[in-house]
Amino acid sequence: MPGCPQCGKAVAAQTPERIVERILADHDGAKAILLAPIVRDRKGEYRKELNALLRDGFVRARIDGEVVELKADMRLHRYKRHTIEAVMDRLVVKEGVRGRLAEGVERALDKGAGFMNLLLDDTVVSFSRFLHCVACGVDLPELEPRLFSFNSPRGACPDCLGLGERRAIDPRKVVADPEKSISDGALAVMTRTKYLTYTSVRVEELASLVPVDVPWKDLSEEQRQLVLHGAAGATVDRARSWSGKHGEVSMRDRVRYKGIVPALEEAWKERKSKGAERFVGEMRCPTCEGRRLQPVALAVKFRGRSLDVIAGMTVDEADAFFAGVELEGSEELVGREILKELRSFSNPTPASRGSCARASGSCPRSASAISPSTARRRRSPAARPSASASPRRWARASRASPTCWTSRASACTRGTTGSS
Secondary structure (H helix, E strand, O other): OEOOOOOOEEOOOHHHHHHHHHHHHHOOOEEEEEEEEEEEEEOOOOOOHHHHHHHOOOOEEEEEEEEEEOOOOOOOOOEEEEEEEEEEEEEEEHHHHHHHHHHHHHHHHHHOOOEEEEOOEEEEEEOOOOOOOOOOOEEEEOOOHHHOOOOOOOOOOOOOOOEEEEEEHHHHHHOOOOOOOOOOEEEEEEEEEEEEOOOOOOOOOHHHOOOOOOOHHHOOHHHHHHHHHHOOOEEEEEEEEEEOOOOEEEEEEEEEEHHHHHHHHHHHHHHOOHHHHHOOEEEEOOOOOOOOOHHHOOEEEEEOOOOOHHHHHHHHHHHHHOOOOOOOHHHHHHHHHHEEEHHHHHHOOOHHHHHHHHHHHHHHHHHOOOOOOHHHOOOOHHHHOOOOHHHHHHHHHHHOOOHHHHHHHHHHHHHHHHHO
16 A cells, blocks of 8 residues: 555555445445545635535535535635535445446546545545645655666665665764763864864863763763754854954854764765765665665555565565465455465475475575575675666666565575476
8 A cells, every 4th residue: 555655644546447446345335425625724714615516516515524514605714724525425335336436436536636535434535546645745656666676766765776875974983982071082073172173163162062071971862962963053152262463363153063973974075075084984874764765665555564674574474474464355456366476485385395495405494584684785886876877777786686585485486387
C-alpha cells in the first residue's frame, strides 16, 4: 500500500474500474456513502458552493463530518475551517449494485476533481485518480519497478544516490579525546590560541553556552549536540582587540553560534578547505537513514513493513513472515502468484532440495543466514555514480550492489526449475 512520505497515511491512485473492484472486494455487505470532496479544511462561509450543490440537484452534503440536508442560502462560520463533501449516493455494497456503484464512483471522481471518499460508519476511505495525499497536499509519482531499486536514479535516495552512506563531516573525528575537557583539548579543531577552527569563536567565549572545564564524556547529550551542531537561537559574546594606527582598539559583539560540524561542512564544500577535509568520513545518509531508497518508495508498505525491512530479513525470518500472510480482497489479484513462488522456495520438493544443495552447498543452512547486512559489499569510488550519472552508468554500478535473500531465492528457484 503506497503511503505519504511526510505523514505516513495510505494513499492510492486507481482507475474508476479498479476503485469499484476494490470496494466490492474489501467492503462487501457494508452500508456506504459515496462522497465527492468540494472543500478541504479551509475557512469561509461557502454560501456560493452550497447553493451551487443545491442547484445541481444534490440533496445532502457531509459538512465537517456530519451529513446534513442542503437548504437555500446556507452559510458556514466565516472564520472556522470547514470540509464539505457532496453526497453522491447511499447504498449497500454488493455485486448486484455494481452498475450503480460504478456510476456513483465516476460521478464522485468528476465532481471531486479526481478525488472521492467512501464513508463506512465512522470510517472514511479515500480514493483518487492520482497518487495524492489529501492531508499534506503532496503529489506522488506513479509506482513502477524502477522506483524500488536503489540502482536506478528513479528509486535511489537523492542525497546518497542509493549508497546508504555519503561523505560528510564525521563528528567522531572532531572529538579527539572525550576524557579531556574542551579547554584542555577534547576537540581536534582547537588551535594553540584556543580558537575553534572555522567558527571564529574562542573556547572561553563558548563557556556562555556549555561548561568548558568539564570532561567531554561528562557533558549531557544535549550539550554535546549544541557544541557540535549548534542550535536555533544559540549566540555567544565575542571580544576582539587589535593595535591600530591610533592605538589599541577593542570591540564586543554577539554572534550566532552555528556549531563546529556545520562550520566544517561549509569550509569543506564551499571553500574546498584541505584542513576541513581531514574530518570527512563515510556517514550514514541522514535522508534515507541508510535505507538507500527515496522517501516515496520507503513509504510503500506491505503488512506494515517497507521494502527495505522485508528485503533485510534472513530467509528464515522471511519464511515465517510470509507463512502468516493471508491475502485479502483485491490483494489476491496482485499477489497470489508472487506468494505462491515465495512459499515454494520455502518448502522445496525432495528433488529441488538436491539441486539447491548442489548450487549452494547446503541450501537451508546457508540461505538462512543471508541478508543485505551480511552480504553487503562496499562500492569502490569508481563504481559510485554521480548525481548526473546516465542509466547505463547506473547499470554498471549496480554490479557491485549487495545481494539480498530475494535474489538468492529466485536464483535457487530457477535452478530448481531447470533441474526438474
